[in-house]
Amino acid sequence: QDRFTGIGRDATPAEVKAWDIDVRPDFQGLPPGSGSVQRGQQVWEDKCASCHGVFGESNSVFNPLVGGTSKADVESGRVASLKRTDYPGRTTLMKVAYVSTLWDYIRRAMPWNAPKSLPVDDVYAVTAYLLNLGDVLPADFVMSDRNIAEVQKRMPNRNGVTTRHAMWPGNEFGGPGKPDVTGSTCMKDCATEPRVTSLLPPHAGDAHGNLAEQNRLVGPQRGRPPEGKVVA
Amino acid sequence: QDRFTGIGRDATPAEVKAWDIDVRPDFQGLPPGSGSVQRGQQVWEDKCASCHGVFGESNSVFNPLVGGTSKADVESGRVASLKRTDYPGRTTLMKVAYVSTLWDYIRRAMPWNAPKSLPVDDVYAVTAYLLNLGDVLPADFVMSDRNIAEVQKRMPNRNGVTTRHAMWPGNEFGGPGKPDVTGSTCMKDCATEPRVTSLLPPHAGDAHGNLAEQNRLVGPQRGRPPEGKVVA
Amino acid sequence: AAGAAAVAHAAPAPAEGDPDILQAPEHTTGLGQPVVTDGYGKPSKYEANVQRRQSPGLTQTRQASVSFAPLQSLFGIVTPSGLHFERHHQGWWDIDPSKHRLMVNGLVKAAKVFTMDELMRLPSVSRFHFIECGANTGMEWGNVAVPTCQYTHGMLSCSEFTGVPLITLLQMAGADLKKGRFVLAEGADGSSMTRTIPMELVESGQVLVAYGQNGEMLRPENGYPLRLVVPGVQGVSWVKYLRRIEVGDQPWATKDETVHYVDLMPDGTHRQYTSIQECKSVITTPSGGQVLMDQGFYSINGLAWSGRGKVTQVDVSTDGGRNWRAARLQGPVMDKCLTRFSLDWTWDGKPALLQSRARDESGYVQPSYRQLRGVRGTRSIYHNNAIQTWLVEESGEVKNVQLG
Amino acid sequence: AAGAAAVAHAAPAPAEGDPDILQAPEHTTGLGQPVVTDGYGKPSKYEANVQRRQSPGLTQTRQASVSFAPLQSLFGIVTPSGLHFERHHQGWWDIDPSKHRLMVNGLVKAAKVFTMDELMRLPSVSRFHFIECGANTGMEWGNVAVPTCQYTHGMLSCSEFTGVPLITLLQMAGADLKKGRFVLAEGADGSSMTRTIPMELVESGQVLVAYGQNGEMLRPENGYPLRLVVPGVQGVSWVKYLRRIEVGDQPWATKDETVHYVDLMPDGTHRQYTSIQECKSVITTPSGGQVLMDQGFYSINGLAWSGRGKVTQVDVSTDGGRNWRAARLQGPVMDKCLTRFSLDWTWDGKPALLQSRARDESGYVQPSYRQLRGVRGTRSIYHNNAIQTWLVEESGEVKNVQLG
Ligand code: HEC
Ligand code: HEC
Ligand SMILES: [Ca+2]
Ligand SMILES: [Ca+2]
Ligand SMILES: [Ca+2]
Ligand SMILES: [Ca+2]
Ligand SMILES: [Ca+2]
Ligand SMILES: [Ca+2]
Ligand SMILES: [Co+2]
Ligand SMILES: [Co+2]
Incomplete structure (x- = not known):
């Protein structure tokens, strides 16, 4: 575009290399390297366990990363516990469908307080260790750019995802399509049963503090003072 | 309006009296009372002169109130100096057409640091004194609600104003009418002589401080650093 | 009785009238404050209750967290930038704009680098759009969980955004719009947030590389000095601290489009790339x-x-x-x-x-x-x-x- | 040479690349700040130059004065409320809204008093309008006087205003719209600013008794808690700290419509009630x-x-x-x-x-x-x-x- 001559310049190869760190499910962008489960355990215990727990089970700073998957899931590629409504919480390994997602995210964002500090080999290693914790990879596994496609075939939830929906604003994934949920346009004597089935217990309202102090001091309505401080 | 029942209430007579203080050119709203030029001088020197000067001539906190009018103006009701392009500045007495405007404003807003503190009689008095300073009223005049209409007939600029223009957004004053100034819609080879006839001398730009510090630090253009601090 | 739970009603005015009318207050009888007490002003002290707030216990850390806009106290459609909801994954930063760069790479003739000076030189547009977090009202899927609309719906804001249509930059880089039907947007903060955007939306001219919000620059909490504006799409795609755009032929399956911001269906499958915020x-x-x-x-x-x-x-x-x-x-x-x-x-x-x-x-x-x-x-x-x-x-x- | 007067150009990047790209900055490799560091946020520290400012020597006091909006640094049409131009005649105040009252009197069936609670209960509208001081660009009538567009044109701002159409209140008071073709608006500050407004404009529904500005309450400098919005008309008519509306059959000839905000013609006459801000x-x-x-x-x-x-x-x-x-x-x-x-x-x-x-x-x-x-x-x-x-x-x- 001659129109904007002098605006912007070509990036140098070193610049692109420095920033183009993303890794796709087809492994475009994946740098060569490798790391063992054993080395991964070392990295994990040094740099990850303090937040995520020794077994990736902690929810003190974030949801547990590991748990809820089974050997059967590794076979089927569907995490069975996701079908249960009584299963408490969802771990990362229950949800993640692509090993590239884990690899890419750990490389770019973890450790949380020192993102991008891991050498490439350690990213392989700690990813392998996480998958070992979830019984996806054996303890003697050495993950590398050459065998990662095999690892993908063992991801417990690899078949548990879909893009069939109307919420992608492009023509891919089968196009925008028809929304799955339909509201009603009834205006008069509609068939709704206005019965209150869910309501906050008073103490849960107070869990959000004094609502009187969360509303403007003037206006047609005010914030509700805490229970027990109500003025008649 | 039944629609808004319970919103708003009737004002009490005392409330309307407390706030309905405006005075119009037809003297609607003018409270009864009176004050002499002599008393006005007292008020002026106690409460006004510190800001406006003993003769209303000061421009230390505001433009001079008095000056620029003549006995001839009192006769004609047109302030001659307003026609001169070489007359420096414009005083209040040169411009004001209605005595009610002075009275109303002094009552509501003066003294500037203690507005609405003057008793009604003192508003009469100090208004009379100001007009005396401008040779509109004699030194022995006692202004009151009964003779204020006579005072109006002596206001130096009472005939110097017009409402014939297109800038009143209502139908009064002869309606909105046709704008007085017309721009050009010429788009090509227009008859303009692009000769620069007015330009700030460099020091005048610096009078507004360092312009580099008055512009954002990024963007296609920056603020100009002060003269002499320019970097090549 | 109506208003029983409220603070006590104002006492009825005495018969002659309301003292707040009959007794002139100080502000009617005194001299007020000068101009430019604040070169950048702030709300009245009586408005101190109008604040963005966290929902206690919602997140385990405050840097991977959210604050909610006080919708119950707002008027019209513009959200004051000081009350714009926040959502950070690895904390917010106040980035020096003179050091910030935007790279465009991938399926392009030549990868490009732009400074803020350069981006702000290009033709810009200004448009009013809402931004809503995909997780807004998320706490209420199963049952009532929070007391006020600040917490039920406050991951929602609306601003006038100013910036360059992303398509302009892609054209300057010579993007392959035929093969490159997906765009990756990446941020410069610790999380280096990445999301896949459809080229379709970029081609429409709607997606902006924005620096302006409500007449001034973006706020640091909202991505200063550069963020992507993806109208109609959930907030996580409006990548903050935007540092890179890549054109590709496949989606990226980033953490925040395939592990989070996914919708778990009753059959146990997750819908991925659900991006549009529905009506x-x-x-x-x-x-x-x-x-x-x-x-x-x-x-x-x-x-x-x-x-x-x-x-x-x-x-x-x-x-x-x-x-x-x-x-x-x-x-x-x-x-x-x-x-x-x-x-x-x-x-x-x-x-x-x-x-x-x-x-x-x-x-x-x-x-x-x-x-x-x-x-x-x-x-x-x-x-x-x-x-x-x-x-x-x-x-x-x-x-x-x-x-x- | 182009840019000779400017600060030095950035040094060209070394051949391998720009250090601001090659060396990852702290914000890309660290953990940022938590949510709600500010319940009401503020601009980036790098935006400190974007301020409203006085023009030195323009006024003799700072309470009867003006500050100018930095138009050269703004985008789009919304003026951030913190940068809204100021014009005070007797200083600004931060008035307790629970004590503020609005009276409607004059040619009405019954004079009325409203509290803020009541006004905010009535049906409101929100509209985007500019406000310009009648004196904007006034220093430049004879010759060039000031260096930047902040000072030439900065008595100009634009906001989304929310409030009650004044006509609603006049109807509630039973105003005589036949005889009462003029309306007086009066403020509650020391200057108790008064201006005459044509009933025509009020009847059109355009004139608002406004409390909201850009989604929040008016700022104290702009009349909190109540100001008149008179679209198209110069700012002085947008009476701040609005306390009273009177309906009348004649204009009031107040100081600020017959002594100031009047236009001196070459023949020495003053045009009064010049209100419209022309294109x-x-x-x-x-x-x-x-x-x-x-x-x-x-x-x-x-x-x-x-x-x-x-x-x-x-x-x-x-x-x-x-x-x-x-x-x-x-x-x-x-x-x-x-x-x-x-x-x-x-x-x-x-x-x-x-x-x-x-x-x-x-x-x-x-x-x-x-x-x-x-x-x-x-x-x-x-x-x-x-x-x-x-x-x-x-x-x-x-x-x-x-x-x-
Ligand atoms: C200081 C605390 C901390 C440390 C240390 C840390 N993490 Fe995290 N981790 C987090 C937080 C908080 C998140 C959630 C971030 C977000 O909300 O986007 C997270 C998210 C993750 C996720 C994504 C989980 C999901 O479901 O989104 C993975 C995987 C992960 N961490 C792995 C690691 C690894 C591997 C290491 C060490 C190399 C590590 N973390 C070190 C705090 C930490
Ligand atoms: C503390 C300073 C101060 C004192 C004391 C003071 N004034 Fe003023 N006066 C001002 C200022 C400042 C203005 C301009 C206000 C504005 O810009 O609206 C002014 C405006 C006026 C005006 C309007 C002039 C015009 O052209 O707009 C009149 C008339 C006036 N004063 C009369 C008086 C009288 C009478 C008193 C005493 C009873 C008085 N002033 C006391 C500062 C003062
Ligand atoms: Ca250049
Ligand atoms: Ca890439
Ligand atoms: Ca009532
Ligand atoms: Ca009256
Ligand atoms: Ca989550
Ligand atoms: Ca003046
Ligand atoms: Co979100
Ligand atoms: Co003005």
Whole structure:
């Protein structure tokens, strides 16, 4: 575009290399390297366990990363516990469908307080260790750019995802399509049963503090003072 | 309006009296009372002169109130100096057409640091004194609600104003009418002589401080650093 | 009795009149403050209650967290930038704009680098758009969880954004628009947030590389000095601290489009790349946690929006959805922008169930909880756009409820 | 040489690349700040130059004075409330809204008193409007006086205002709309500003008793908790701290409509009640006091507005008015509202004279200085809406000039 001559310049190869760190499910962008489960355990215990727990089970700073998957899931590629409504919480390994997602995210964002500090080999290693914790990879596994496609075939939830929906604003994934949920346009004597089935217990309202102090001091309505401080 | 029942209430007579203080050119709203030029001088020197000067001539906190009018103006009701392009500045007495405007404003807003503190009689008095300073009223005049209409007939600029223009957004004053100034819609080879006839001398730009510090630090253009601090 | 739960009513004025009228206050009889006490001003001290807030216990850390905009106290459609909701994954930064760069790479003739100086030199547009977090109202999928509309719906804001259409930059880099149907946007903060954007939306000119918000630069909490604006799409795609755009032939399956911001269906599958914020609305006054001071006339006010275009109609019910009336829409009604609606209502002091239901130009109608859950169950976390119900009790107290 | 007057150009990046790309900054490798560091946020520290400012020597006191909005640094049409221009006659106050009252009296069936609680209960509207001081650009009637567009045109701002149409209150009081063709608005501060408003405009529903500005309450400097909004009319009529509305059959000839905000004609007469802000525009970038950093492409950006309705066209000249091109107008173009315009321009490094000329739906065309002075002379002080000229010098410096 001659129109904007002098605006912007070509990036140098070193610049692109420095920033183009993303890794796709087809492994475009994946740098060569490798790391063992054993080395991964070392990295994990040094740099990850303090937040995520020794077994990736902690929810003190974030949801547990590991748990809820089974050997059967590794076979089927569907995490069975996701079908249960009584299963408490969802771990990362229950949800993640692509090993590239884990690899890419750990490389770019973890450790949380020192993102991008891991050498490439350690990213392989700690990813392998996480998958070992979830019984996806054996303890003697050495993950590398050459065998990662095999690892993908063992991801417990690899078949548990879909893009069939109307919420992608492009023509891919089968196009925008028809929304799955339909509201009603009834205006008069509609068939709704206005019965209150869910309501906050008073103490849960107070869990959000004094609502009187969360509303403007003037206006047609005010914030509700805490229970027990109500003025008649 | 039944629609808004319970919103708003009737004002009490005392409330309307407390706030309905405006005075119009037809003297609607003018409270009864009176004050002499002599008393006005007292008020002026106690409460006004510190800001406006003993003769209303000061421009230390505001433009001079008095000056620029003549006995001839009192006769004609047109302030001659307003026609001169070489007359420096414009005083209040040169411009004001209605005595009610002075009275109303002094009552509501003066003294500037203690507005609405003057008793009604003192508003009469100090208004009379100001007009005396401008040779509109004699030194022995006692202004009151009964003779204020006579005072109006002596206001130096009472005939110097017009409402014939297109800038009143209502139908009064002869309606909105046709704008007085017309721009050009010429788009090509227009008859303009692009000769620069007015330009700030460099020091005048610096009078507004360092312009580099008055512009954002990024963007296609920056603020100009002060003269002499320019970097090549 | 009406207003029983409220702070005590003002004492009736004495017969001669209200002392606040009869006794002139200091501000009517004194000299006020000078100009430029603040080169950048702030709200009245009496407005201190109007703040963005965290929901206690919602997140385990404060840097991977959210703060909610006080919708119950806002007017019109513009969100003051100081009250814009926040969502950070690895904390916010105040980045030196003279050092910030934007790279465009991937399926392009030549990868490019732009400075802020250069980006701000290109032709820009300014457009009003809402931004809503995909997790807004997420706490309420299963049941009522929070007391006020700040917490139920406050991951929502609306601003006038100024920036360069991304398509301009892609053209300058010579992007392959035939093969490159996906775009990756990447941030410069610790999380280096990445999201896949459809080229379709970029080609339409709607996606902006924005630096301006409500007339000034973006706020640090919202991505200063550069963020992507992806109208109609959930906030996580509006990548903050934007440092890189890559053109590709496949989606990236980043953590925040395939592990989070995914919708868990009743059959245990996750929907990925669910991006559009579907048509939704909420009554902001009266709303949960408030108390009506009196019986009589009220103006029911609220906000409606759609990620698919313009809002065309908003219906309001005061009887829990049995009967509806079309609300007034405040113009201009803009594309993928908040629309303010209002409806006159006279409160007779009896319990009432307030609801609003929005429609958009695609023909979509906002669903009830029953309709939404009928398809998606109760475990989706994201994209809860069900009709909100507020119960007005006889006391004047308003409560967050769900109907069944 | 282009940009000679500017700060030194950034050093060219080393051959392998820009260190700001190659060396990851702290914000890419660390953990940032938590949510709600500020319940009400503020701009980036790098934006500290963007401030409203006084013009030194313009006024003799700081309480009867003005501060100017930094138009050269703003985007779009919304003015951030913290940068809204100020004009006080007796200083500003932060008034307790629970004690503020509005009285309606005069030619009404019954004089009325409203509390803020009551006013905020009535049906409201939200509208985007510009507000311009009648004295904006007043220093430039005779000759160039100030260096930047902050000082030439910065008594101008634009906000989304929310409030009750005044006509609603007049109807509630039973106003006599036949006899009462004039309305007095009065403030509660020391100056108790009074201005006469035509009933015509009130009846149209355009005049608002406003409490909201850009989504939140008015700022104290702008009249918190209540101000009149009189679209298209000069700012002094938008009475701040509004306490009283009186309906009358004659205008009031208040100080600020018959002694100030009057236009001195060449024949020595003063035009009174000149209220409408006529169609006007200004290029905000590049503008006076700035320096272009480089030759090449620029987007000329500016603002246009009219007190008579919508802006229909803005023409831009880069050769001092000999040739003009129609600029792009950013939608939505709203009634009595700022409209952002832009035009592509490639600067060849030669001196250029930049001008903009706006037209409105009434057919009015913004005049040149020669045309304006031809009718009104040079002593009017108020209502200077002449075409502004910026001279771009070879050095890249932009200067405020007038042509003859
Ligand atoms: C200081 C605390 C901390 C440390 C140390 C840390 N993490 Fe994390 N981790 C987090 C937080 C908080 C998140 C959630 C971030 C967000 O919300 O986007 C997270 C998210 C993750 C996720 C994504 C989980 C999901 O479901 O989104 C993975 C995988 C992960 N961490 C792995 C690691 C690894 C591997 C290490 C060490 C190399 C590590 N973390 C070190 C705090 C930490
Ligand atoms: C502390 C300073 C101060 C004092 C004391 C003071 N004034 Fe003023 N006066 C001002 C200022 C400042 C203005 C301009 C206000 C404005 O810009 O609206 C002014 C304006 C006026 C005006 C209007 C002039 C015009 O052209 O707009 C009149 C008349 C006036 N004063 C009379 C008085 C009288 C009478 C008193 C005493 C009873 C008085 N002033 C006391 C500072 C003062
Ligand atoms: Ca260049
Ligand atoms: Ca890549
Ligand atoms: Ca009442
Ligand atoms: Ca009156
Ligand atoms: Ca989550
Ligand atoms: Ca003046
Ligand atoms: Co989010
Ligand atoms: Co003014």
